Amino acid sequence: GPFFFCKSSSSRHRTRTFVAMQGDGASATTKNNSDLKIPHVLTVAGSDSGAGAGIQADLKACAARGVYCSTVITAVTAQNTVGVQGVNIMPEDFVAAQLNSVLSDMQVDVVKTGMLPSTDIIKVLHQSLREFPVRALVIDPVMVSTSGDVLAGPSIVSGFRDNLLPMADIITPNIKEASALLDGMQLATVSDMYSAAKLLHCFGPRNVLVKGGDLPDSSDAVDIFFDGENFHELRSARVKTRNTHGTGCSLASCIAAELAKGSPMLSAIKVAKRFIETALDYSKDIVIGNGPQGPFDHLLRLKSTSRSCRPEAFNPSDLFLYAVTDPRMNKKWGHSITDVVKAAIEGGATIVQLREKDADTGSFLEAAQACIEICHHHRVPLLINDRIDVALACDADGVHIGQSDMPVRVARALLGPEKIIGVSCKTPEHAHQAWVDGADYIGCGGVYPTNTKENNLTVGLDGLKTVCLASKLPVVAIGGIGISNASDVMKIGVPNLKGVAVVSALFDRECVLTETKKLCAVLTEAI
Ligand SMILES: Nc1ncnc2c1ncn2[C@@H]1O[C@H](COP(=O)(O)OP(=O)(O)OP(=O)(O)O)[C@@H](O)[C@H]1O
Ligand SMILES: Cc1ncc(CO)c(N)n1
Ligand SMILES: [Mg+2]
Secondary structure (H helix, E strand, O other): OOOOEEEOHHHHOOOOOOOOOOOOOOOOOOOOOOOOOOOEEEEEEEEEOOOOOHHHHHHHHHHHOOOEEEEEEEEEEEEOOOOEEEEEEOOHHHHHHHHHHHHOOOOOOEEEEOOOOOHHHHHHHHHHHHHOOOOEEEEOOOOEOOOOOEOOOOOHHHHHHHHHHHHOOEEOOEHHHHHHHOOOOOOOOHHHHHHHHHHHHOOOOOEEEEEOOOOOOOOEEEEEEEOOOOEEEEEEEOOOOOOOEOHHHHHHHHHHHHHHOOOOHHHHHHHHHHHHHHHHHHHOOOOOOOOOOOEOOOOOOOOOOOOOOOOOOOOHHHHOEEEEOOHHHHHHHOOOHHHHHHHHHHHOOOEEEEOOOOOOHHHHHHHHHHHHHHHHHOOOOEEEEOOHHHHHHOOOOEEEEOOOOOOHHHHHHHHOOOOEEEEEEOOHHHHHHHHHOOOOEEEEOOOOOOOOOOOOOOOHHHHHHHHHHHOOOOEEEEOOOOOOOHHHHHOOOOOOEEEEEEOHHHHOOOOHHHHHHHHHHHHHHHO
16 A cells, blocks of 8 residues: 655654774774774664664675675665555665764775665765775665565665765666666566666776576576676576565675675576575465465575585586596596696686495595585585585585486585576477576586496487587586597587586596596687
């Protein structure tokens, strides 16, 4: 139903701001270089009493991504899963006081904005950002929430366009907000989203992400990213759930968190989008409130992912020379697993999969822990074949699973959004399902007959091409591939074939380093 805007009660007289007197003026803590700098996001947004969106969503999303989040409150809303029943706008001079308190005292890496309900508030924010510049500014131009409630007056549009868009590193409007910022332009299709992203870029933001959560009857959840030069269509399966309240705020604060951790923009967005998809999938049956749009659980099974190197979003070019280990070959040649992994990486392997089909769990985990040190030292991802438990235990970069192993959706729920999941596929149907389930890449084969894997149906180059053309995910070819035929494989002419996975071509040989260098040369020549 209708709700009212009102100035907060204290606006009738100046908001009393006072400065608590410091002691002897000495700085409270002595800084030394061993102090741990934790990535820091400041969110400038409204409070959502239902806690699914706004300030509360920002705090939860940042906690889930492991960064510190300070908060400047611009408004307090009486809000729940039905909609917004009331808004109490903070006087702008008190927003300014909050901004000054945080920015003058703390090292904020990234500012993220949510509900900015008045042009006066937008102006004081603009001023503060000039006085206290930060590394990145994420503007989520909250004007209309998914519930359809307007969270800002019409004059706000010019406030955003004149004062904030030119300073933004990224703006993240939903369909309705993109329309409002473009004076009512109709957005009904994905191609409308492309046009809107390009037009919004003209207002000055370095990057634009038009979110498609509310796109009428689109089967996937599609967002369009534009950086002024290239478009990226970021797709994920649409999770069937009512619990989508706050997805936009949470996406923007997750992007801010990843930027604060040092991620480049596009990988920050990919991790953020996967975070939302994973959290929605995990929360899809939770019931909070009686209204049509419930909140979701940002803190799904918080796991301490203490990673030595920063988790990066999966990079398909990692699939270029994909080394898959085999204990029987190591035994035959008297090689240790660490020696062959070191040699493969030195020879040019871009990703390693530890495949220990018959090893007992103890020695598998020991080998995995030894290999992860080597791989992370060279910043080469290490995947574990099939065994999710081993992957979790050694904090591997992900897993590769077959059609009869753990289902991808379960693996994704266990591993979280930023782990890499690869799936073995022989058919276009396998490839489509892998995409729907949230995999990062698919392994297609056996391309040629192989004795590394028993009773393995050979798909040939035609089968490989058919699967690649059907796959929305990057593909690595596998099965009987070596120096003599790798070039033929890479030249089938499909853009998402990113590399070849090999076993005996590297590991059933006297010198792994020499063989890997030769294969690397053949592949480099072929692309
Ligand atoms: N059902 C869904 N399944 C998967 N992803 C979704 C779903 N709904 C939205 N998303 C994603 O969540 C992000 C937020 O998009 P959305 O359009 O919901 O923003 P919003 O309307 O600003 O949300 P809110 O205002 O409720 O915070 C986008 O990346 C979008 O693709
Ligand atoms: C306070 C607040 N900020 C942002 C949104 C966006 O959904 C919301 N619903 N409520
Ligand atoms: Mg929103």
